[in-house]
Every structure is written in C-alpha cells, then in structure tokens.
Amino acid sequence: MKKYFAALSTTALICVAPHALAASNTPLKVTGFITPAACDINLSRGGLVDIGKKSVNDLHPTSNTLVDTTKIQLTMACSETMPFMLNPIDHRPNTAAGAGDYFGVGLTPDNEKLGFFDIAITASTADTTPVQAIGSSDGGATWAKQDRIKLGNQSSVAATSDHATRIEVKDLTMDLEIKTYIAGTDTLTIDNEIPIDGLATIEVWYK
Template identity: 30%
Template sequence: MKKSVLTLAALLSLATANAMAATTDLSVTGTITPAACTPTLSNGGVVDYGVQSLSNLEETSTTYKLPAKSLNFAIECSAPAAIAVIANDNRRESAGPNPWLFGLGMYEDQPIGIYYMHWDDEETLIDGGSGMNLISRDAGNTWDSHRTATLVDAGRGPDERISFSNQTVSSPTAVTSVTMNMNVTGHINKDLSFNDNVTLDGSATIEIVYL
C-alpha cells in the first residue's frame, strides 16, 4: 500500500506541473522565388591600381586621390524578378564612420584610405533598355529615384538598398538582366605615415536580395 500511495503522489505532482507549463509559439516565414539571380563583375571583381607614387596622385585637403577606375557590373536572372543590391565592407575597421565609404585596409594600425562605388542612370540598362536607379532607406518599404546610386555598407549604415525601374514606374521592376558601369573612386589618407610600400587591401561583398 505504501508503494501505491507514493506512485499516486508522483502522478498527481506530474499532472499539476503539466497543467501549469508555459508555452511559446514558433513561426516559419519566408519567400520562395522561382528566379535565381547571379551578379558578376568584370576583371574578376578586381580593381587594380598597380604601383602608384604619391607624387603623381591628385592632392586634396585631406587625401591623395587614386585614378578613376570602373568595372562592368551585371545581374542575370533565370526569370523576371524584383531585386535589390546591398553591400558589406569586409574591411570595415579601416573605413571610418561614413557608411558610403569602404575601407582600404590597415597599415601598421593606421587606416590606409577609403573608396566608394557608384553608377548613374545613364550607365544602367534593364533588359537591354534604359533603366532608372531606385533607393530605399527603410528596407524596401518606400523607394525614391536617384540619378546616381552609391552602395552603402549594410553593417554600418541605414537599411539601404538599390533597385531598378524601367523608367515608367517609381517602384522596382521585375527584371531578367541589369548591367551598369560601376565607378570606383579611391582616396589615400594624407596623414598616413609610412616609409615602405603600402598594399591596398579593400574588399567588399555585393549581394542580390529579392523583393
């Protein structure tokens, strides 16, 4: 009898605990798209400044300006899709506070300089026709047209993304191909002190997101 009483008490205790258990909900969300979009950059995505002498670079009040460079930036989709472009700076520690400026790496704990990536409407083609750049600074909730699009480091700046329109609407257009001439503008910090060659080490990841 004593064993039966102990067993009954254990069962009652367990039932009471189950009745008072807290709960939480799990939600599974997301979007499945039939399209796959692939970005590519000419020259393997390498902007090569070669060997530059400071004495040959254009001087500003705070920097030495590197020669203008550009790459062809293309996006190809397997089916029409509304897309946007974002970027992440892989050398963020050398870039400073401005999210539009990407870092060129460090030299003996000193930031070497910065660069930024941009393109104009005139350089944007959508499915072979003229395109328009759209900018959203609220993760794609609202869009504004901009003649010049400048990539922002997603890890430091506003939740900004760049999309495209065929110039007939002010919201992103579903596209199968986008091409533009992406300009890269770089600057070396004028107060950088060095007595040896400095190797530029800029690196960024450009990503396609689906809207």
Template identity: 30%
Template sequence: MNKHLRLFATLLLLNTGSTVFADTATDMTVSGLVTPSSCTATLSGNGVIDHGKIAAHGLNPGTPTALPTQWLDLEIHCTAPMLFALVGIDDRADSSPAPGTAFGLGKNTHAPDEHLGSVSLAFENALADTQPMQSMASTNQGATWTAQEAIHPRALMAFSRPGRPLPEHIVELNTRIRANTVINPAHRLTLKHEVPLDGSLVLDLRYL
C-alpha cells in the same frame, strides 16, 4: 578591391530556454517562399580594381588624393522576371572615414592605427531588358525608395524605369559600377615601406 558574390537565405532560430511556464500557449509561424527562378551576377575583371603602384611623393600631404576613376561592368541574369536588390557590405568598414557612404581601404600594415582612405561606388548606364533604368536606394528595408546612383554600404539598391517609384521585375540587367578611390593625406600615413590598399566588399544579391 576584391568582389565576392553571394546568394543567401536567413533562418531565424528562437531560443526558448527559460524554465518559466505560462498558463497559455502562443503560436509561432514560419513563413517563406521557395521559388524555382533564380539570378546570377558577374563582374568584369573578376571584380578587381587595381591601381598599380602609387608613388608616395605624388600624394597630397595635407589633403586627400583622388586616384583615377575606374569602372566595372555588372551583369545579372535571371531565369524569369525577378524582383531583387544589391547590398554592398564593407569588409573594411572600421577603416572608412564615412562608413555610411563610402567603403574603407583598410589600414596601414606597418602602422595599424592609420586608415588608408576610401572608395565610393555608383551605378551608371543601367539597362534592364533593353530599357534604360534608374538605380534606387532604400535604407529602411524596402519600405520607401529614392532614385540614387551612389552605392552606400548596407543600403538596398534596386532598379526601375525612370520616374517609377518602386523597383521592377527584371530578367537581364547590365550596368557599370564607377569606383572613385581616395587616399588619406600623406602626412597622416607612415610610408617608409610599400603599403597595400586593402579594400574588400561583398556585393549581395537579395530577392525582394
């Protein structure tokens, strides 16, 4: 699974190409905040989880096969206390058996209709500015938050001290990401040749 880190901003463009003219005018406001502070994020191992070669005969024929759990260390450093969230965007969402909760592993290069499996991610042992933290998730753009370790695609993931209802400003965050990879049942896969696992996701850092 390849990791990409990306800081981004969004510009909304309004297209007013209609030839219909109204008698009244309407106002448009463009707002935002330019901040001198920023955050950088790094993952151990360049964000790569490598399961090596997996023998086809060792896969379960009728049920999914769980591969050994692996971990990555995530560090985020900010130049001042910042309120931020992380969002996992799945580059292989069309191959995930559960796109709302797990990231896809891609498709069989020799049989493109066959989906290889999925990887589930979760935060562990989070510390921010030397304080233990809980990870939190929001699926409604930050309107509400729930304590949750699992990293679901497209969900906002942030951090707070245990028991706090909202994300908190952080200067330095250290946490582990647990990765549980599962390969689909072997009888659903064509395994006459080597088949690469091809999971890929973007881990976006967004300022709240």
C-alpha cells in the same frame, strides 16, 4: 566578388499541446517561401581593380587624393523576372577615411585609415530598357534616386519616370566607376610600401 543566393524559410506550425494540468496553450507559426528562381551576378575584370603603385609624392598633404578611376560592369541574369535588391558588404569595415558610406582600403601599420573607394553607377539597363538606379536606407520599404552603391543602403532600379517604385527585372546591366582615394599624407605614416587592400561583396536579395 562572391555570389549570394537568398533562400527564405519554409512553412511550419508548432502548437504547444495541452498538458493534463494546463489551462491554456498557444501556437507558434513560422512562415515564408522557397523560391525556384535564382540570379547569377558577375563583375567584369573578375571584379579586380588594380591601380598599381602610386608615389607618396603624388598625394595631397591635407586632403583625399583620387588615385584611380576604373570602369567595370555588373551584370545579373535571373531565371525569371523578379524584384531584387543589391546589398553591399565591406570586408574592410571601419577602415574607410571620410564618409561612412564608402568602402575601406585597409590600414597602415600604425592603424591609420589609408583611404576608401566609391562605387558610382553611371548607367543601368533592365531587359534592354534604360532604367534609373535607386537606393533604400530602410531595407526596401522606401526608395529614391541613388547613383552610387552605398555601404549601408540597398540598390535596385526603377523606371526613369518613377524613382520611388522598384521594378521587377530578369536581366540587368550596370555600368560602374570605382574611384579609389588615398587620405591626406598629414594623417598617414608612410615609411615603407603599404598595400591598398579593399574588398567588398555585392549580395543579391530576392524580395
């Protein structure tokens, strides 16, 4: 999982100077901030979930099979207390079998969707205090309780008593469960060994 450090635009003002023959002009203003703060985000186990080899005989013929559950921990250390959002990116887009907010694990040689993985948040602590994981589907305009890191949504944390209000954090710990599923064998062509190949990045947005 790579680390992402957000930078906002500088402030400038560009005005269209009046020409000798022009009767009017209009300003163009670009605004924003450069923040001196930054966060370092890491995943335990090096961000690697290795489920080993699974036999096709262990897979359900007509429904998804849970083949592995691995616990890892996400930690974030910031230089100062600040608001943040975690934004996931799926590097195997459009390969997840099932719901659209899961992460893909690649395709078979016949371009069949092999399965997906889900990222559950089982516990969160901010600055030594237990907090509630929350999510937003509109870029942070509104928030609600969300115990998963969902593709297409942003994640953050709130006080356990108020799930709609994001709080500022300096140090964050999230306990995660990565659950990997393989699609029903009736949708797959498995004539040879097929690699399970999921890859996602979690960005930190400072806003």
